Amino acid sequence: MRKILTVLVMVLVLLVPSGVALGKEFPAMTNVNPKKMWIIKFSQPVDINSVSNSEICVKDSGGKIINTILNLESDLKTIEMLLIENSYKDGDYVLTISKNITSNGKHLDEETILRFQVGNN
Numbered sequence: 001m002r003k004i005l006t007v008l009v010m011v012l013v014l015l016v017p018s019g020v021a022l023g024k025e026f027p028a029m030t031n032v033n034p035k036k037m038w039i040i041k042f043s044q045p046v047d048i049n050s051v052s053n054s055e056i057c058v059k060d061s062g063g064k065i066i067n068t069i070l071n072l073e074s075d076l077k078t079i080e081m082l083l084i085e086n087s088y089k090d091g092d093y094v095l096t097i098s099k100n101i102t103s104n105g106k107h108l109d110e111e112t113i114l115r116f117q118v119g120n121n
Contacts, residue, residue: 025113025114030117031117031119034087034118035088036083036088037081037083038080039078040079040097041079042077042101045075046076046077046101047101053070054098057095058096059094059096060092068082081095089118091118093118094115094116095116096111096113
């Protein structure tokens with residue numbers, strides 16, 4: 001059983017009633033726990049076939065994609081992003097949600113970005 005020290009719940013209101021999506025960059029976060037599990041919540045169910053590690057990913061400062069597992073919950077609105085490796089190394093990262101995520105066949109207009117830092121760089 002793995003221990004998750006903290007869980008950040010990001011409530012991302014990405015889909016508006018008209019079906020037009022809004023993208024956003026969240027304020028940067030510092031001192032993020034190296035064992036962070038991200039939970040991403042959408043306001044409407046997402047199409048399961050649009051959820052992949054190329055559409056929702058974390059990259060390090062060199063642009064390398066960090067290996068993660070995405071779990072789409074049964075409500076189809078919640079995605080858990082788990083690290084495959086034990087923890088993030090100290091450094092800067094970017095969590096990106098691509099505009100290719102869909103709900104009812106409609107794409108997001110823009111990607112959503114969260115920059116974060118692990119450690120005290």
